[in-house]
Amino acid sequence: MDFQDRFFRSLFLGASALSALVTVAVLCFMVLLCLPVLKLDFIRHVLTAPWSPGQGQFGILPMMAGTICIAFLSLVISFPISLGCSFFIEILKPKGKGNLLKKLVQFMTAIPTVIYGFVGVFLLVPFIREIFAYGSGMCILSASLMLGLLISPTLILFFSQSFSRVPQSYLNAVDALGGTTWQKLYHVILPHAWKGMLTGIVLAFGRAMGDTLIALMISGNAVVMPSSLLDSARTLTAHIALIFAADFDSMEFKILFISGIVLYMMTSLGILFTRGLDRKGPA
Amino acid sequence: MKTNIQIRMENLWFYYHDRVILEDIHAEIEKNAITAISGPSGQGKSTFLMILNRLWENIDGAKVKGKVEIDFGKGFEDVYHESYPVHQLRRRVGMVFQTPNPLPMSIYKNIAFPLTLMGEKNQATLSHRVETALKKAFLWDEVKDRLLENAETLSGGQQQRLCIARALVPEPDILLLDEPTSSLDEASIRVIEALLLELKKSCTIILVSHYMDQIGRIADHRLVLSERKLRPAPDKARDIQNRIEK
Amino acid sequence: MTKSFPDRLLSLFSWICAMFLISSVSIILGFLILKGYKAVNLELIFSDVRPLDALLLRQRVFGGLLPAMTGTVFLIVLSMALAVPLGLASGIFLSEYASSKIKWIFSLTFDILSGIPSIVVGLFGFSITVFLHHYFNERIFPCLLISALSLSFLVLPYIIRTTQISLESLPLSLRLTAPALGATKRQNIFFVLLPSSLSGIISGIVLAMGRCAEDTAVIMLTGAVATAGIPKSIFSGFEALPFYIYYMAAEYSHPSELRKAYGAALLLLIICSALFIFSYWIKNTLKTKHFTGHNSL
Numbered sequence: 001m002d003f004q005d006r007f008f009r010s011l012f013l014g015a016s017a018l019s020a021l022v023t024v025a026v027l028c029f030m031v032l033l034c035l036p037v038l039k040l041d042f043i044r045h046v047l048t049a050p051w052s053p054g055q056g057q058f059g060i061l062p063m064m065a066g067t068i069c070i071a072f073l074s075l076v077i078s079f080p081i082s083l084g085c086s087f088f089i090e091i092l093k094p095k096g097k098g099n100l101l102k103k104l105v106q107f108m109t110a111i112p113t114v115i116y117g118f119v120g121v122f123l124l125v126p127f128i129r130e131i132f133a134y135g136s137g138m139c140i141l142s143a144s145l146m147l148g149l150l151i152s153p154t155l156i157l158f159f160s161q162s163f164s165r166v167p168q169s170y171l172n173a174v175d176a177l178g179g180t181t182w183q184k185l186y187h188v189i190l191p192h193a194w195k196g197m198l199t200g201i202v203l204a205f206g207r208a209m210g211d212t213l214i215a216l217m218i219s220g221n222a223v224v225m226p227s228s229l230l231d232s233a234r235t236l237t238a239h240i241a242l243i244f245a246a247d248f249d250s251m252e253f254k255i256l257f258i259s260g261i262v263l264y265m266m267t268s269l270g271i272l273f274t275r276g277l278d279r280k281g282p283a
Numbered sequence: 284m285k286t287n288i289q290i291r292m293e294n295l296w297f298y299y300h301d302r303v304i305l306e307d308i309h310a311e312i313e314k315n316a317i318t319a320i321s322g323p324s325g326q327g328k329s330t331f332l333m334i335l336n337r338l339w340e341n342i343d344g345a346k347v348k349g350k351v352e353i354d355f356g357k358g359f360e361d362v363y364h365e366s367y368p369v370h371q372l373r374r375r376v377g378m379v380f381q382t383p384n385p386l387p388m389s390i391y392k393n394i395a396f397p398l399t400l401m402g403e404k405n406q407a408t409l410s411h412r413v414e415t416a417l418k419k420a421f422l423w424d425e426v427k428d429r430l431l432e433n434a435e436t437l438s439g440g441q442q443q444r445l446c447i448a449r450a451l452v453p454e455p456d457i458l459l460l461d462e463p464t465s466s467l468d469e470a471s472i473r474v475i476e477a478l479l480l481e482l483k484k485s486c487t488i489i490l491v492s493h494y495m496d497q498i499g500r501i502a503d504h505r506l507v508l509s510e511r512k513l514r515p516a517p518d519k520a521r522d523i524q525n526r527i528e529k
Numbered sequence: 530m531t532k533s534f535p536d537r538l539l540s541l542f543s544w545i546c547a548m549f550l551i552s553s554v555s556i557i558l559g560f561l562i563l564k565g566y567k568a569v570n571l572e573l574i575f576s577d578v579r580p581l582d583a584l585l586l587r588q589r590v591f592g593g594l595l596p597a598m599t600g601t602v603f604l605i606v607l608s609m610a611l612a613v614p615l616g617l618a619s620g621i622f623l624s625e626y627a628s629s630k631i632k633w634i635f636s637l638t639f640d641i642l643s644g645i646p647s648i649v650v651g652l653f654g655f656s657i658t659v660f661l662h663h664y665f666n667e668r669i670f671p672c673l674l675i676s677a678l679s680l681s682f683l684v685l686p687y688i689i690r691t692t693q694i695s696l697e698s699l700p701l702s703l704r705l706t707a708p709a710l711g712a713t714k715r716q717n718i719f720f721v722l723l724p725s726s727l728s729g730i731i732s733g734i735v736l737a738m739g740r741c742a743e744d745t746a747v748i749m750l751t752g753a754v755a756t757a758g759i760p761k762s763i764f765s766g767f768e769a770l771p772f773y774i775y776y777m778a779a780e781y782s783h784p785s786e787l788r789k790a791y792g793a794a795l796l797l798l799i800i801c802s803a804l805f806i807f808s809y810w811i812k813n814t815l816k817t818k819h820f821t822g823h824n825s826l
Contacts (some may be wrong), residue, residue, distance in 0.1 A: 002368075008715045009626055015618030016627070016635055019689060022682050023642040026653045033656055084546020092543050101547050107555060110736075111798065112743030115769040118794050119557045121778045122564075150551055156550075182535035203644070210646025212746035217778060235700035237648045241749060257656070260649045267644040275637060341708050342701070343629075374711035386721060399720070405579045407576045453711060 009166040027264055034257040046258055051223045058255050062225050064262065066233035069226045070140055070215055071208035074147035075201065081148075082155035089156070090163035091185065101159065107155040117217035120146045125218055134230050138220035146214045151204040158200025162193035199274045206270040210263065212237040236263050289314035289487050290335065291359060294350030297330055297339070300441070304330055306511035308349070312504075317479060317488045319502035321495065321516070322509045328491040329381075331508060332459040335489070336376040337362065337369050353400055355456055374401075377450035377486075381462040383442035385449075387436035390426050392447060393434045397452045412452060418450035440471025447478065457487045464497065476501050561795050568792030574598065588813060589758055594793055596759045600673070600767040601800075603760055604748065605741045607677035612685050619685075619731075620692025625718055636693075643686035651750035656678030658751065671752035674763040679747045684737040691733025695726035728811055736810035739801050745771040755780075770797045 031038070049059025085105065089098045124146060129137030166189050174184045212235075220232025221242060234242075236259045243252055290312035297305035304327040312318050320328055330339065339345040352359040355375055362372050374397070385393050392399075394413040398485075403409060413430075417423040422444045426437070434445055443463055450458060460479070464472040479488055480501055492498055498505055505516035532540070536591045575583045576593035583590045590596060619639075623632055650776050699722060707717040723730075745753075754770035760767040770793055777790035 001695050002713075005713050005715050008718075009622075011618035012618045012626055015615050016622040019615055019619045019642075019685055020635055020638040022685065023638040023645075023753065026642075026645060026650065026682070029653055029660075030649075033660075048779075081546045081549055084543045085550050087539065087543040088547040092540060097547075097812055101551070104551065104554065107805060110739055111557075112745075112771055112801055114745045114774050115561065115746070115794055115798055116557070116791070118774055118778050119560055123556070123560050152550065180536045181534045182533065182539050185539070192798075206644050208645070210648070212646065212648040217775065237646055237746070240648050240652055241746065242800065246768075256652060260652045263646050263649050267646060268641045271637070271644045273639045275640070336709060338705055338709055341705060370711045370713055373709060378709040380702060380705070380709075382702060384702050386703075386706060387725060396707070396720070400707070400710060400712045400716050449710065 015132070027261070030257040030260045032263070034254040034261075037251070037254050043258075046255065050225075053252055058251055060236065060239070060255060060259055060262070062223050063234050063236045063239045063259065065225055066140075066215075066219070067209055067235040067237070067263075069233060070143050070147060070185045070219060070235055071205055072138065073144035073229075074151060074208045077144055077148035077156055077206055078152045078204070079201070082152045082159060083274075085152070086159035086163060087185075090160045091181065091189070105156045108149075109157075113150060113211060113213045114217075116146050116150050117213040120214060121220040130185055132230055136220065138218055138232055139230045140219060140226055140233050141174045143215050143219035143233075144229075147208050147211060150211060150214060151208050154204040154207055155200050158203070159193075159197050159235045162196025162200070163189055165196065166192045195277050202270045202274050209235075210237065210267055212241050216241050231258060287314040288312070289354050291350075291352045292334075293350040293352075295334065295347070295351065297327065297334060297349075298346040299330075300344040303511060305334075305508075305513070310506065310513055312363070312487065312489060314354075314487050315485075316503040317379055317483050317490055317501055318504040318506065319498040320489065320491045320506045320508055321493055321498060322507050324493065326508055327511070328508050329461050331513070332378065332461055332489065332491060335362075335457065335459060336373045336378055338373070338378065340369065353457070363388045370485075374453040375455050376459060377453065377455035378459040379443070379446050379450050379461065379463050381465055383439060383446050383466070385437070385442050385445055387433070387435065389431045390434045390445065391430040393451050394452060396449060401453075416448040416452045419451055419482070420444045421474055422448055438471075440467045440474065442469070443467060443475065444478070447475070451482075451486075455486065457489065458482065460488065460490045462491050462493065464492070464494070472497070493517045530790050531555045538670070547766070561798060562792065564788075565791035565795030568788045569795055573789060573792040573796070586759065591758075592789075594770070594773065594789070594796065596757060597768040597770045597773045597793065598796075599759050600753070600757070600769040601742055601771075603673060603763075603767065604677055604680060604769060605738050607673065607763065608680035608684065608741050609738060611678060611690055612681035612737065615681075616685050616688025617692050617730070620698065621718060621723075623689065623693045624696035625714070625722070639686040639689050642682070643690070645769065646746070647740070647744055648746040649682055650679050650683050651747035654747065654751040670764075671750070671766065672764045673752060673767045676748045676751040676753065676767070677763070679751050680741050680744060681742060683747055684740050686813050687737045687740065688733060691736075692726075692730050695729030695733070696722055699725055732808040732812040735804055735811065739804040739808070742804065743771055743797065745775050748772055749775070770800075796816075 046058055046060055047064075048061055049057045051057065051059055051062055085101060089102045089105075090092075092098065120142060124142050125137040127137070128139065128142050129135070170188050170192070171184060174188055179187070215235040216238040218237065219235065221234045221238055222232035223234050224231065226233040240256050240259050243256060288311045290310070292308055292310045295305065295308040296303065297308075308331075320331060322328055323336075325327075330345075333339040333342075334347060334351060339347065347363070351362050353362050353376070354360070360436050361367065386396060388396075391413055394416055395409050398409055398412060414423060417426065422441060426445075427439060429436075434442065437445060443466075447463070449456075464475055467475070476497065479490070482488060489503065490498075507514050564814045571580060572593070574580075574594050576590050576595075578590050578593070582588040583593070583595055619635075623635055627635060655671060658669060658671050658675050703721065703725060704717070707721045708714075712720065729749070748769055749772055752766050753769050754766040754774070755768070755776050757766045757768050774790055774794050774797060777786060779792060781787045
């Protein structure tokens with residue numbers, strides 16, 4: 001019996017170690033494959049130069065800028081709406097409708113991203129093109145709008161969860177003192193919930209940066225430094241999806257992995273940051 | 284007074300996350316008797332029971348220091364010795380919790396569960412021992428026609444007797460009961476008290492209870508746990524109890 | 530009593546936001562349904578081949594979505610077969626065996642894994658293929674197996690997390706029941722804890738299936754192609770619904786192809802919604818009743 005117990009313990013431990021190994025292996029493999037070019041000079045070149053493989057310039061700066069731009073803008077669009085929706089769900093709660101909205105938001109997480117991209121191509125892009133009468137309509141704004149919709153469930157669910165965790169006794173105390181809903185929100189709920197909300201924002205930003213399909217399908221994919229909302233741009237994820245160098249030793253191929261490493265690092269930093277917020281260190 | 288000691292605890296300390304819950308406990312528990320433990324709530328009465336079957340080991344942050352010896356008929360054994368198999372101990376020291384805790388399965392499977400754990404597969408043996416246990420717990424007549432129903436469909440009192448029956452299946456020498464009647468109605472309480480008086484012929488019973496009247500009705504020995512210490516119940520309380528009974 | 534001005538503003542703001550979100554989602558779904566419902570029929574899936582013939586592989590389907598749908602189904606089944614055992618075992622370890630320090634480290638790695646963009650996971654799968662192709666066997670190319678393997682990495686943290694949370698949320702009284710009857714840790718896990726948390730775990734697995742069905746970024750790097758027919762083996766290229774939708778949105782050459790793309794998008798939406806609703810149903814109806822937790826120290 002004791003032998004069996006120890007056997008299962010080792011089995012489960014082995015499984016966890018293997019799963020953890022995957023996380024490390026993803027990074028190590030990418031580093032390994034572009035190791036030959038990983039020199040300080042070259043990294044500086046890659047992080048600052050423009051992209052023009054014909055002229056021997058392999059900078060991913062435009063893509064990094066595109067990624068940050070689109071992700072940030074989608075957050076700017078999504079944040080106020082998500083905030084309002086989570087007020088609706090957790091604070092106003094108009095006769096069961098709050099729960100209904102919450103169900104809808106949960107359902108949104110099940111909508112495939114390719115669907116957002118698809119509807120973006122055939123509905124949003126023509127719409128933007130008509131309204132602004134500029135370019136193809138495949139631009140930073142279109143991508144950010146769709147991406148904003150994509151990340152709103154993450155924001156809303158984190159926000160409303162943080163609101164609901166404020167102890168009821170505090171809320172009762174404000175109510176008993178005759179406080180208004182606004183005062184309750186301002187003096188009790190927000191000071192209590194901001195950490196959870198920030199976690200949601202960081203994770204949603206990570207999702208926006210990591211999404212491929214929406215940017216790939218509706219941001220136009222032009223490799224230029226973004227200068228206007230109606231300009232086309234390319235994200236790092238779309239760059240990986242687009243450049244399909246078959247040549248194992250080509251520089252384009254190695255740049256894919258550098259792009260991958262940059263994305264990996266940025267999302268991991270986000271996770272580490274939320275961990276720091278949580279402050280649940282090893283006991 | 285106590286002639287036939289079965290459990291001996293010496294210099295026993297219990298910690299929960301560096302907080303002292305029990306302090307320097309010394310106790311002797313008599314065989315085939317009902318020992319009642321009372322005291323203010325939240326002072327570690329449940330913990331005291333869990334020390335005897337080492338169930339606290341399944342709770343994060345709990346720690347025990349000291350000596351517990353139990354005589355299972357072969358002289359006193361140190362049940363905290365490294366080589367002492369904890370699963371054997373728990374089959375010899377049964378436990379019933381405050382809230383009835385039938386597992387989400389049929390009545391029959393609940394009772395047969397301890398046997399399943401021991402690897403018993405013979406259907407005849409299983410059904411025989413299920414019947415015996417249910418009869419011992421005064422439950423057989425009420426459930427014999429519905430053995431395959433989910434145990435959670437039983438009433439609270441029936442569930443608690445089911446849990447007692449289940450604890451009796453491994454034929455334990457000692458039975459620990461943690462406020463077994465606190466969530467039950469008066470009629471169920473009487474049935475269970477009668478049951479305990481019957482069981483003490485074959486078992487040593489340690490009962491946590493905060494009903495003084497219940498303790499007065501069925502306990503042979505009384506201990507009080509308060510301020511981290513376990514003491515014999517003050518004689519004055521017993522005098523008053525005796526006077527009331529007279 | 531009339532509401533104060535800030536309260537009314539807050540209320541107005543919330544209503545506007547809620548309405549905006551609801552109408553955005555409605556527009557997306559409505560657009561898709563309106564454009565796609567006419568295309569969703571047997572012809573969309575089987576083209577002009579008789580359904581029975583197609584399913585029994587008597588006749589190959591060229592124009593229809595059958596190859597893409599079978600590809601997606603194969604992907605789901607294969608990646609679940611890889612991810613579920615590993616995820617369950619890891620979740621059990623985290624919840625039942627790991628010390629708090631080990632738990633902290635492991636869950637950090639799993640959080641990072643779940644944060645890695647799916648295209649990077651796809652790139653990982655792709656690079657493994659290239660690596661194997663160059664150093665081991667020239668015949669190794671991106672294929673169904675590599676895609677399924679990469680997808681399983683993608684959903685692994687979900688499965689670990691739902692398993693861990695389902696187990697950890699079991700009340701202490703239930704956890705102690707079997708040990709008090711002499712159960713070993715292994716018996717407690719397999720006889721009591723796992724069966725009791727099954728509804729949560731299964732609903733998590735169904736959600737993970739949805740992730741496998743919808744993900745496009747991973748498979749576009751690891752073996753999904755525009756035309757492959759029904760996959761013949763796990764070492765061949767394959768079609769998949771989401772990739773088909775992506776591909777058609779960019780490359781359609783004829784209105785009839787576009788109509789099929791709408792149909793495919795609606796079909797994928799229906800599949801993912803069905804999985805979502807199924808998972809929701811499992812969680813809410815199969816929930817075993819737990820006793821209210823007691824056992825204070």
